[in-house]
Amino acid sequence: MSTKTSTLMTWHKDKRVDDGIMRHPADSMACNFILSMLIPGPNGPGDAIDTYLQPLIEELKELWEVGIETYDASARKNFKLHVSLLWTINDFPAYVNLSGWSTKGKLACPCCNKNTSSTRLTNGKKQCYMGHRRYLPHNHKWRNDKKSFDGTEERRLSPHMRSGIEILNQVRDLEGLQLSKDSKKRKKISHENRNDNWNKKIIFFELPYWKSLLLRHNLDVMHIEKNTCDNIMGTIMNVKVKTKDTI
Ligand SMILES: [Zn+2]
Structure with a gap:
């Protein structure tokens, strides 16, 4: 471990002001600073x-x-x-x-574990994962908004973290x-x-x-950002094969 890392660790333990305000990742419930990488190939x-x-x-x-x-x-x-x-x-x-x-x-x-909310699409035959209004506060107006979503009201609570x-x-x-x-x-x-x-x-x-x-x-955020961006671009630009706007 480098000198810099050990000084940083002791600083957060001894000097950091714990006043409930989020200024640095170290103020969160869990924070991360050491990384090592492993990338298995196709025969992993x-x-x-x-x-x-x-x-x-x-x-x-x-x-x-x-x-x-x-x-x-x-x-x-x-x-x-x-x-x-x-x-x-x-x-x-x-x-x-x-x-x-x-x-x-x-x-x-x-x-979501056993409480994963999923539907099999009739035409696309793919599993899709809806029901994210479960995570909204219980009195949130989107929970009653049938029209903008899938024609249903959402009454379920969010699944608890296992x-x-x-x-x-x-x-x-x-x-x-x-x-x-x-x-x-x-x-x-x-x-x-x-x-x-x-x-x-x-x-x-x-x-x-x-x-x-x-x-x-x-x-890791990198892959999700890239895939989400690809899907949105593919759909709004109506790119063949890439669009998610199918039957
Ligand atoms: Zn989930």
Whole structure:
């Protein structure tokens, strides 16, 4: 870790004024500042990535439990540094490999979990994810606005955010499942029977603090911005193949 990073860390702990005003990412409930990158190619391990993450998880466990002797340049002395993994940052396709929640089908949203709101389009045959008025305040006027939306009023509350402990409970029975890209070796998980979209219990749960984290998996803004922009442009410019305005 660089001197700059350690000074920044201690500054936020000792000097930052906690007055409820948001001025810096460090004022939020969770903030992020260290990144390392991993980009698997087309022959990447998919769900079996957990096998390759084993050495990393071992090292992270040691860094959390035992810690490592580190020099603090601002205080000019050694101290025992303990390290925790805050979360993963990934695009939507990689979300399934890192979180274990399948991002396909009618329950594609990992946050809405079993309460994902979806409809299969009669003509397009695609799954689409509507019902976002659920997130509005209960008395918001758009909730009653049938005409501008899909002809319905929205009365449902937003789904609650699942804690790590709840998720651990949902994946309990997937412990020790053989992870492989090879369809002959892989045990096929029927999501119909499970009533959820879990493919596996991820290796990150071996970290003692993983179930207590506020955020575990985050989507990177870059891909979403690009895809959203592509879809809007493709639709308003009526670009062949790219437009979403189909029958
Ligand atoms: Zn959702």
